[in-house]
Amino acid sequence: MKIQGIIFRLFILLLATSTISVKAQEDWRNIDWGEFIVRFGLSYVAPNDAGTSLKYRVLQQWDLYNSTWEIDTAQTWQISGVWRPSDRLGFELMHINSAAYDVTLDNFTGNPGSSQIQLGDFKVSTTLAFANWYFLDPSYFFRPYLGAGINYTDYHTVSISRQFDEYLMDSGMSVAPGALNMGHSWDWALQGGIDFNLDFRQFRYPLLINLAALYYLSDTDPTVNFPTELGSDRLYAHFDYNPWIINVGIGTKF
Incomplete structure (x- = not known):
């Protein structure tokens, strides 16, 4: 029992x-886990670029003295995901992929009759994380927001131009072609945007249109490495990327 x-x-x-x-x-x-949003779109990137002259660790190369970096704007694609646990708060992860640039050195004095020389080219990919604050509740057709966060920026697919390689060898600085290196950075980011909800018929997965403006800080220390008769040497510079970006995206929420 x-x-x-x-x-x-x-x-x-x-x-x-x-x-x-x-x-x-x-x-x-x-x-109730809130809303999840996925978006895909295009980015227009306008770098607020500034670069110091290429120089040795201590001495300045005269042909490159007071030269400046010149790069154009770029267009690329971006993808993002947003988790909104409440009506006013959202967390966003965004990736802007491979904006491509050609670098020209202005105020260059090494080529008679020309004040410019092509330095090389590179691509920039950036991943950003934001905390967003929404000013209106979900019942509105449009929802403006502001966000602050961080960014990781990778400068990749870097190559030096044939023109700059020829300058290095013709001037006696190098005995063979060199290499341009850029690196990566971590820094702050800000954004402001508007989500437009086109859920007129209460679809299961409504259509969303997004417009956003971003600004983030990013800088790196490029080098030009090249072989010499005694071994190797390099030129140093500092580059501030700091772009303004306009995003146009389309997506859905669930």
């Missing part, structure tokens, strides 16, 4: 535990 009583009590305990577990699992499934 004692053994049967113990078994009965264990059975009741297991049944109660299972019931509590099932209820807890049902409660977890019923939690």
Whole structure:
């Protein structure tokens, strides 16, 4: 009888535990996790670029003295995801992919009759994380927001131009072609934007249009490495990328 009583009590305990577990699992499934948004779009990138003259660690190369970096604007694509746990707060992860640039050195004095020389080219990919604040509730057709966060910017697919390689060798600085290196950076980012909700017929996955303006800080220390008769040497510079970006995106929420 004692053994049967113990078994009965264990059975009741297991049944109660299972019931509590099932209820807890049902409660977890019923939690309101808010809205999730995915977007894909285009980016127009206008670098607020500034670069110091290429120079040795201590001495200045005269042909490059007072030269400046010149790069154009770029167009590329971007993708983003947003989690809005509440009506006013959202967390966004965005990737802007491979904006491509050609670098020209202005105020260059090494080529008679020309004040410019092509330095090389590179691409820039940036991943950003934002905390956004929405000013209107979800019932409005448009929802403006402001966001602040951080960015990781990678300068990749870097190559030096044939013209600059020829200058290095013709001037006696190098005995063979060199290499341009750029690096990466972490820094702050800001954005402001508007989400337009085109859910006129209450589709399961409504259409969203997004317009946003971004500004973020990014700088790096490029080098030009090249072989010499005695081994190797390099030129140093500092480059501030700091772009303004206009995003146009389309997506949905669920």
